[in-house]
Amino acid sequence: MRGRYVDANSIYKRSTRDNTINAYDKEQGSVRLPNGVGKDIGNPSWQRSFPHILVATLSSFLFGYRLGVVNETLENISHDLGFHGNTMAEGLVVSTCLGGAFVGSLFSALIADGVGRWRAFQLCALSMIIGSSMSATAKNLWGMLLGRLFVGTGMGIGPPVAALYVTEVSPAYVRGTYGSCTQIAKCLGLMGALFIGCPAKETEGWWRICFWASAVPATILALFMEFSAESPHWLFKRGRGAEAEAEFEKLLGGPYVKGEMAELSKSERGDEIDTVKFLELLYGHHHKVVFIGSTLFALQQLSGSFVALFFMDKLGRKVLLIGSFSGMVVAMGLQATSASSLVSSSNEVYLSVGGMLLFVLTFASDAGPVPGLLLSEMFPGRIRAKAMSVCMAVHWVINFCVGLLFLWLLEQIGPFVLNTIFATFCLLAVIFVKKNVLETKGKSLQEIEIALLPPE
Numbered sequence: 001m002r003g004r005y006v007d008a009n010s011i012y013k014r015s016t017r018d019n020t021i022n023a024y025d026k027e028q029g030s031v032r033l034p035n036g037v038g039k040d041i042g043n044p045s046w047q048r049s050f051p052h053i054l055v056a057t058l059s060s061f062l063f064g065y066r067l068g069v070v071n072e073t074l075e076n077i078s079h080d081l082g083f084h085g086n087t088m089a090e091g092l093v094v095s096t097c098l099g100g101a102f103v104g105s106l107f108s109a110l111i112a113d114g115v116g117r118w119r120a121f122q123l124c125a126l127s128m129i130i131g132s133s134m135s136a137t138a139k140n141l142w143g144m145l146l147g148r149l150f151v152g153t154g155m156g157i158g159p160p161v162a163a164l165y166v167t168e169v170s171p172a173y174v175r176g177t178y179g180s181c182t183q184i185a186k187c188l189g190l191m192g193a194l195f196i197g198c199p200a201k202e203t204e205g206w207w208r209i210c211f212w213a214s215a216v217p218a219t220i221l222a223l224f225m226e227f228s229a230e231s232p233h234w235l236f237k238r239g240r241g242a243e244a245e246a247e248f249e250k251l252l253g254g255p256y257v258k259g260e261m262a263e264l265s266k267s268e269r270g271d272e273i274d275t276v277k278f279l280e281l282l283y284g285h286h287h288k289v290v291f292i293g294s295t296l297f298a299l300q301q302l303s304g305s306f307v308a309l310f311f312m313d314k315l316g317r318k319v320l321l322i323g324s325f326s327g328m329v330v331a332m333g334l335q336a337t338s339a340s341s342l343v344s345s346s347n348e349v350y351l352s353v354g355g356m357l358l359f360v361l362t363f364a365s366d367a368g369p370v371p372g373l374l375l376s377e378m379f380p381g382r383i384r385a386k387a388m389s390v391c392m393a394v395h396w397v398i399n400f401c402v403g404l405l406f407l408w409l410l411e412q413i414g415p416f417v418l419n420t421i422f423a424t425f426c427l428l429a430v431i432f433v434k435k436n437v438l439e440t441k442g443k444s445l446q447e448i449e450i451a452l453l454p455p456e
Contacts, residue, residue, distance in 0.1 A: 044252040046174045052228045052251065053178045056165045057185040058221040059124055059158035064189025065214050066128070066151050070094055072197030073207035080205070083141050095400065096145050100152020102396040108160045109389035117168070117231045120161045125222040127154030129215050136211035147211075154218075156396065160388040167384075168231040169251050233384075236264045318439045321374075325429040331358035332423030339415035374437070 070077070074090060083089035104127070112120045131150030138144040162182050170178045196213055200206045229251050235244040244264070248257045334355030338348045379387040409418050 043173050044171050044256050046171060048253060049169055049171060049174075049178075049229075049251045052169055053166060053181060055221065055224045055228050056121065056162050057181050058217050058224075059121055059162050060182040060185035061189040061192070062125075062128055062214060062217055062221070063155050063158055064186035064191075065193045065217070066097060066155055066189075067186075068190040068193030069197065069210050069214065072194060073200045073210050076200050076204075076207045077144065080207070081138060081141050081144060089141055093141075093144055093148060096148040097152035097155060098396055098400045100149040100154075101156035102152075102393060102400070104153040104156020104158075105160060105389055105392035105396055106156075107389075108157045108392065109385040109387075111157060112161050112164060112385040113234070116234055117161055117165045118225045118228055120157060121165070121225045122222045124154045124157040124161065125218040125225075127151070127157065128218040129222075132211050132215045132218065136208045156392070160385070160392045163388060164385055165231060168233040169229055169247075171252060232260070233264065236261075318433060318437050321433045321437065322430055325426050325433065327358060328426040329423050329430065331355045332419050332426055334358065336416050336419035336423060339419060 070093060074093060075084070077093065078084040078086070078090055104124075108120065111123060115123075127150050131147045131152075131154065134147030134150060135144055136147075138147055159182075163179070166178050166182060167175065193210070197207075197210050200210065229247045230243070232244040232247040232251070235241075235247060241261075245257050245261060248260045252260065332355065334351050338351035338355065406418075
């Protein structure tokens with residue numbers, strides 16, 4: 001099905017590149033009528049690309065489900081597999097996923113650039129199906145840990161590939177809305193895991209059903225990706241120009257193909273394969289955007305939906321991030337104040353609960369969904385997959401450290417100092433975003449690249 005288009009690499013050779021760009025630019029945003037008069041065709045319909053986005057968000061749903069599946073079932077798992085009361089073993093069941101996710105995120109760029117975005121989704125789904133099956137049939141702790149490691153590897157591959165895919169197949173005017181869909185899918189996955197896990201305490205062996213259940217959406221993801229569009233950006237970068245045109249027509253409609261191909265031609269070369277090495281991302285031409293991306297993910301974790309769905313394409317990414325992190329400063333301030341001697345015991349609970357609710361609201365609405373989309377927009381096409389891989393690796397390392405050390409720090413330094421530290425990181429995030437982050441709302445990926453990167 002994917003091989004029916006002939007390779008038209010010669011059309012986009014460098015010798016004719018300028019002529020191609022000029023020809024495309026004349027028709028971008030308009031269509032010629034028989035009398036020669038140009039007509040503005042406006043934005044492409046979101047309905048063409050939405051089904052493809054919907055399939056891709058299944059990987060985010062699985063991400064949320066796999067994070068939450070042990071919440072209600074861990075006690076029963078520990079009883080059945082013989083490690084009840086061993087807190088280290090219980091911690092390993094939870095955290096092995098994070099270790100696997102770190103490994104998966106490191107290889108996500110090689111997979112996404114090597115075999116394409118939709119094949120990467122299928123590998124993510126396959127890893128989760130294998131891991132779910134191993135966990136569901138585990139007879140001892142080691143079987144469970146091995147299954148969780150496979151699942152974590154799929155979890156590490158999924159988020160960066162989903163961010164890449166959403167960025168590269170979405171029309172610019174709804175890219176933010178589509179990006180927030182991945183966060184909503186994660187929340188739905190987490191809620192689904194909690195709901196399915198409710199009978200675990202009363203029903204013997206129910207935890208095995210909970211693990212088997214995640215194989216269903218993983219199988220759907222693997223199957224439906226066969227009918228979904230491949231990223232035109234990836235195809236064009238691999239020199240498969242004719243296929244890229246066909247995918248743009250599927251996603252946006254015929255009148256928009258030439259304009260989109262012109263945009264690609266300005267920043268990509270169809271006869272050149274990406275050869276950027278990981279170490280090159282840490283210095284030189286691209287180090288600034290990679291630093292911004294890694295720092296945003298680190299601050300997101302150290303700072304401790306539906307709002308983003310409606311406002312990301314209206315207010316912009318930068319405004320939402322500043323507002324979100326500012327709200328989290330207030331939330332952590334309330335939490336710290338509730339733990340101080342300045343507040344009476346009767347008011348302590350109100351401040352604490354209020355701070356917690358405000359934190360969840362402000363994080364889930366903006367700081368949670370925005371970075372993944374924003375960073376995939378900021379990175380130029382030739383490094384996008386590798387740069388997302390580096391940033392997600394930072395995300396998983398910081399996530400693991402926070403989860404591992406939180407209770408120990410709470411015991412050692414107390415809630416007042418700990419919440420003050422988190423509030424400080426939130427404030428640093430506000431300053432960092434204001435100084436370094438470019439607003440990407442409504443801009444094409446090529447416009448963003450030109451604005452961010454100095455000429456080589």
